[in-house]
Amino acid sequence: MNYPSLAVLAASGVLASLPASASDSDLKTLREEIAQMRQAYEQRIAAMEKRLAQAEAAPAVPAASGAGEGKASAFNPEIGLVLQGRAKKMKAVAERAVSGYWPAGHAHGDERGFSLEHSELILSASIDPDFRGAARLAVAGDGSVEVEEASVSTLGLGNGLSVRAGRFASEIGYQNAQHAHEWDFADASLMQKVLFGDEGYRQDGLQVKWVAPTDLFLQFGAEIGRGATFPGSNRNQNGVGATALFAKLGGDVGASHAWQAGFSFHHARSRNRETHFEDTNEVEAKGLFTGRSRTAIADFVWKWAPDGNAKERGIKLQTEFFRRTESGTFGCGGPVTSTDTTTCTDGVALGDLRTRQGGGYAQAVWQFMPRWRAGYRHDWLNKGAKSYAATAVFAVLDPGNQYFADYKPRRDSVMLDWSNSEFSRLRLQYARDRAMRGVADNQVTLQYIMSLGAHGAHRF
Amino acid sequence: MRTFAFMAVLLLSLPAHALEVFATVPEWAALASAIGGGKVNVFSATHALQDPHHVDARPSLIARARRADLVAATGAELEVGWLPVVLRESGNPRIQPGQPGHFEAAAHVRMLDVPTRLDRAEGDVHAAGNPHIQTDPRNFLKVGEALARRFAELDPANAAAYRSGFDDFARGWREALGRWEKQAAPLKGLPVVVQHKSWPYLLDWLGMKEVAALEPKPGVEPSAAHLSRLVESTKGARMVLRAACDNPRPAEWFSAKAGGGVPVAVLPFTVGGSEGAKDLFSLFDDTIRRLLEASR
Numbered sequence: 001m002n003y004p005s006l007a008v009l010a011a012s013g014v015l016a017s018l019p020a021s022a023s024d025s026d027l028k029t030l031r032e033e034i035a036q037m038r039q040a041y042e043q044r045i046a047a048m049e050k051r052l053a054q055a056e057a058a059p060a061v062p063a064a065s066g067a068g069e070g071k072a073s074a075f076n077p078e079i080g081l082v083l084q085g086r087a088k089k090m091k092a093v094a095e096r097a098v099s100g101y102w103p104a105g106h107a108h109g110d111e112r113g114f115s116l117e118h119s120e121l122i123l124s125a126s127i128d129p130d131f132r133g134a135a136r137l138a139v140a141g142d143g144s145v146e147v148e149e150a151s152v153s154t155l156g157l158g159n160g161l162s163v164r165a166g167r168f169a170s171e172i173g174y175q176n177a178q179h180a181h182e183w184d185f186a187d188a189s190l191m192q193k194v195l196f197g198d199e200g201y202r203q204d205g206l207q208v209k210w211v212a213p214t215d216l217f218l219q220f221g222a223e224i225g226r227g228a229t230f231p232g233s234n235r236n237q238n239g240v241g242a243t244a245l246f247a248k249l250g251g252d253v254g255a256s257h258a259w260q261a262g263f264s265f266h267h268a269r270s271r272n273r274e275t276h277f278e279d280t281n282e283v284e285a286k287g288l289f290t291g292r293s294r295t296a297i298a299d300f301v302w303k304w305a306p307d308g309n310a311k312e313r314g315i316k317l318q319t320e321f322f323r324r325t326e327s328g329t330f331g332c333g334g335p336v337t338s339t340d341t342t343t344c345t346d347g348v349a350l351g352d353l354r355t356r357q358g359g360g361y362a363q364a365v366w367q368f369m370p371r372w373r374a375g376y377r378h379d380w381l382n383k384g385a386k387s388y389a390a391t392a393v394f395a396v397l398d399p400g401n402q403y404f405a406d407y408k409p410r411r412d413s414v415m416l417d418w419s420n421s422e423f424s425r426l427r428l429q430y431a432r433d434r435a436m437r438g439v440a441d442n443q444v445t446l447q448y449i450m451s452l453g454a455h456g457a458h459r460f
Numbered sequence: 461m462r463t464f465a466f467m468a469v470l471l472l473s474l475p476a477h478a479l480e481v482f483a484t485v486p487e488w489a490a491l492a493s494a495i496g497g498g499k500v501n502v503f504s505a506t507h508a509l510q511d512p513h514h515v516d517a518r519p520s521l522i523a524r525a526r527r528a529d530l531v532a533a534t535g536a537e538l539e540v541g542w543l544p545v546v547l548r549e550s551g552n553p554r555i556q557p558g559q560p561g562h563f564e565a566a567a568h569v570r571m572l573d574v575p576t577r578l579d580r581a582e583g584d585v586h587a588a589g590n591p592h593i594q595t596d597p598r599n600f601l602k603v604g605e606a607l608a609r610r611f612a613e614l615d616p617a618n619a620a621a622y623r624s625g626f627d628d629f630a631r632g633w634r635e636a637l638g639r640w641e642k643q644a645a646p647l648k649g650l651p652v653v654v655q656h657k658s659w660p661y662l663l664d665w666l667g668m669k670e671v672a673a674l675e676p677k678p679g680v681e682p683s684a685a686h687l688s689r690l691v692e693s694t695k696g697a698r699m700v701l702r703a704a705c706d707n708p709r710p711a712e713w714f715s716a717k718a719g720g721g722v723p724v725a726v727l728p729f730t731v732g733g734s735e736g737a738k739d740l741f742s743l744f745d746d747t748i749r750r751l752l753e754a755s756r
Contacts, residue, residue: 250523259519308510423584
């Protein structure tokens with residue numbers, strides 16, 4: 001509506017109703033003007049009505065009713081929440097560990113009975129046309145909040161190049177970059193447990209990736225960072241604490257098969273990396289490792305679905321192998337309980353330590369009908385080679401021969417899961433866990449994984 | 461100097477590289493080829509037997525997206541599970557959302573089934589509306605016009621070719637539309653059951669009536685109990701529609717339980733979805749033929 005014309009009309013109406021104080025000729029001119037205005041106004045209304053009728057007859061204007069372009073979600077930023085919980089039946093083992101391997105990172109999944117795993121809050125959005133940001137906050141059952149990821153990535157570098165900075169899951173190996181709710185089993189592989197800890201390797205740093213301009217997928221990546229997490233340690237220094245390099249190769253074979261292979265290398269330095277032991281008096285003691293840790297990982301994933309339609313049926317084969325060498329010096333960091341005054345006193349050097357260990361896992365997941373999947377996983381770790389001053393280390397720190405054992409940890413797991421929709425999953429898992437010497441544990445896990453909000457990504 | 465001039469002439473006279481088009485689904489790949497002809501090089505990320513929603517961000521897709529000049533997607537969250545990952549991993553700034561190289565068909569048509577209640581208790585609902593816009597052939601005119609404009613924007617040297625490419629397509633398409641609508645006239649008002657909510661645009665175009673969906677909620681597979689109840693409540697339905705990429709069992713089970721009167725019409729859904737659906741024109745020829753067959 002044209003408001004000024006209305007105002008003029010109203011004003012003229014008031015004028016017209018004024019008592020005839022002006023001369024007749026003036027009044028006549030005024031009336032004529034009003035009549036002209038009214039006529040002009042009526043013409044305009046008629047024109048508008050005609051246009052309105054035309055607009056109504058025409059089909060809806062596409063621009064007004066079409067879906068907006070480039071919207072990943074109705075929300076900005078995209079917000080997602082993953083709820084995860086379980087009930088687990090397993091043996092009560094006081095110091096559960098993987099025999100022959102350092103305990104890496106913090107361990108989840110050692111609680112018996114009902115427990116919350118963690119709830120993950122995911123926020124992400126484009127920052128501007130050139131940057132994107134993402135954050136993942138993990139809220140554990142005990143109320144602690146951990147920043148799993150807080151990173152910014154570039155969208156606009158071009159030539160297949162992208163850069164990410166902040167805290168993020170390293171893309172070494174295959175499973176490492178996956179979050180717990182994307183796993184095909186209720187727990188991490190033994191390999192992941194001993195290499196980087198349940199939650200995988202994450203660090204604060206910088207990542208550069210490049211995709212080659214080829215039909216075959218070929219990607220190279222490099223990461224540098226603080227390296228404060230296992231197998232490195234927080235060394236409080238300028239510069240790079242850990243480096244990771246990876247190359248990935250992948251493609252399709254016909255319409256039904258797709259594959260990806262990767263090779264990764266990780267290097268970290270640590271100073272006084274702590275490990276808990278029990279000394280000869282069965283008192284907890286600290287072992288301190290200072291040196292280098294080098295890890296090489298090879299991974300391979302093969303997916304099959306009839307005609308590439310994984311909605312109905314599909315098979316996913318996945319395997320990873322690793323080899324880690326560590327070399328440096330080992331020392332005793334003093335007893336954890338202050339009452340102890342015997343063997344393991346603070347700062348005692350126990351000599352050089354070199355280890356070379358390897359292992360891996362292989363798993364197959366079969367979606368045999370819509371909503372239902374079954375899977376089997378075999379984990380194995382080799383005893384590897386360890387060279388150290390046996391009398392010093394073994395006698396002082398590890399009389400139970402827990403970490404320096406000649407033992408091959410093994411685990412076999414089978415799982416069955418059911419997904420009501422893409423956003424919900426219930427899982428039953430049975431595992432025969434022989435990761436710890438002298439303990440053969442039959443574990444049963446019942447788990448739920450539920451996602452709310454923004455649609456998660458179907459990564460390969 | 462002469463050599464330089466010769467080189468310059470040679471360089472200028474070389475054909476510019478064809479526009480690399482990464483289509484998420486076969487229908488936009490077919491449309492892009494129809495409009496762009498030899499000026500475009502088209503790749504389709506999925507084929508007719510794949511559910512375009514349930515695709516992984518496969519390595520091969522990232523490799524193709526790396527080189528693309530234009531991504532032609534449906535939008536409306538159809539590809540939300542995999543396309544954002546492919547785009548981000550590609551390291552290709554040209555095709556990111558918001559750039560001229562990012563085209564979404566759903567932005568150019570009238571959307572149906574726009575939910576009034578955004579809650580996943582309603583199943584996998586799409587905030588922008590039902591994304592299966594390709595089942596109404598009239599949408600190809602609107603999408604095609606916008607796509608031709610986008611081609612011209614990205615490759616101004618061939619703008620005239622894209623314009624005439626679209627005009628030729630549109631002329632043939634309008635003719636075909638008249639033919640299809642005439643053929644499909646007996647289908648008007650027919651009550652049908654659909655397996656997944658894939659067909660609101662087709663039914664809207666042909667004036668058919670959807671009386672129920674086999675999926676209790678979009679994206680949720682029907683249980684046997686749910687199907688049994690449907691058999692009772694949908695008496696009078698004349699056929700069950702399912703797409704070539706849908707699980708055949710629910711529709712067949714329903715059809716068998718409902719007696720002989722409710723045949724299953726397996727529709728191609730997109731180019732390549734049936735033997736007959738070789739291109740966009742034969743896609744609708746075949747769709748109408750199958751509907752008519754099932755309605756007898």
